[in-house]
Amino acid sequence: MSMKVLACIDGSQYSQSCCEYAAxxxxxxxxxxxxxxVTDLRQFEIPFVADLSGSLGLQPYQSIMGELQQLEEQKASLVLERAEDLVRKxxxxxxxxxxHKxxxxxxxxxxxxxxxxxxxxxKRGENANFAAEHLGSTMERVVRASSKxxxxxxxxxxxxxxxMLAYENVPSCNAAIxxxxxxxxxxxxxxxxxxVSKKDDEAGVLSELKAAEDRLGSAGLKVNCQMLHGAVAPELSEYAKETGIGLLAMGAYGHSKIRHLIIGSTTTEILRDCRLPTLLFR
Known part of the structure; x- marks a missing residue:
């Protein structure tokens, strides 16, 4: 069976780059x-739409809903046609x-x-222009749920x-290796x-970094190995700019949901601040 790449699109501005990176x-x-x-069912479940049945009567309501769903089918067809065109270009x-699901x-x-x-x-969906500094909720759910x-x-x-592979000795990063x-x-x-390390754990981090470098080298990959100090997201972003990195790879959402609620996620911070495409591993 040949390999497949799954490109998830929604017709938003990010769909074009999604198709181009997939290609x-x-x-x-x-x-x-x-x-x-995927047609989002929520657009047919909002209270205003649901209340139309009481205001208009059942038959007109069913007619309107049928028209809305037909328009959505047409939109899906156009979005998918455009996506294939972008992939070919x-x-x-x-x-x-x-x-179409x-x-x-x-x-x-x-x-x-x-x-x-x-x-x-x-990185973001159809409302990207209204919340430019926020990540798409669908994107985060997909990354958390996917095994790929x-x-x-x-x-x-x-x-x-x-x-650039941002490395720490945790299962998700070792999956990336x-x-x-x-x-x-x-x-x-x-x-x-x-x-990226703190001064007090530099020796341990350096040892783990060297072990990862050796594994990559044994697979025939040429590796430029670097240790940075400071806050993770800013240091990685600055290094990427200075060296002309085109793609960031890293482990994703490695801590518990409780920890994420309390202090946030390094993954989320990096995705929000870094302008690069990011390859995430679980």
Whole structure:
């Protein structure tokens, strides 16, 4: 069975870069692309729409709902057609499948990702321009629910020739190391392995960083290894700017939900502040 890349789109501004990154990844992996659009049922469940049945009577209400659903079908068809066009314009010549689901993306995810090697999704959705500093809720739910690596697309596509792997010795980051070692995706891309430490734990972090570097090196990857000091998100963002990094890779949401509620998530902070596409591993 050939590999597949799953591109999740919603017709928003981020859908274009999502398609372009999916094309880039699939081309490198020699994979197929499944483009999926999910009709969000919530738009038919808001109180105003539900109250129409009482105001108009059952028959007119059913007629209006039928028209709304028909319009949504047309929108889905246009969005998927546009997505395939973008993938082709990005230079992808392999197989592209269009998938339209009704419901919620996260509920369909286990079925959709079953044959996928990697998922591509936009950092924000249809309301991106109204909450520019906030991440899309669908994106975060997908990343948390998925068992596959998720590439979170930035607003605009940029060619990638340097990748930074933000490393700490936790299962999600070690899953990233395993993926890098076993995937042709990164075989000819300059790789920067970077850790951020506090002064009091520098020796331990350095030892773990060296072990990760050795694993990557044994897989034939050329690694530029760096230790940074300070706050994680600002240090990684600054390093990426200085070195021309085109893609950030990191472990995602490694702490408990309780800890996330109390002090927030480093993953969320980096995704919000960093303008790069980000490849996340669980």
């Amino acid at each position: 880039w990844v699939a081309q490198r992996m020699k994979a197929q692309i499944d483009v999926v659009y 990005a230079g992808f010549e392999g197989e592209v499948s269009r998938i 009704t419901g919620f993306l996260v509920d369909s995810l286990s079925e959709l990702e079953e044959t996928a090697e990697l998922i591509v999704i936009g 690596p998720c590439l979170v697309a930035s607003r605009a596509f940029q060619p990638v020739d340097k990748v 395993d993926y890098f070692c076993n995937s042709i995706f990164f075989s000819d891309i300059e790789l920067h392995l970077v850790s």
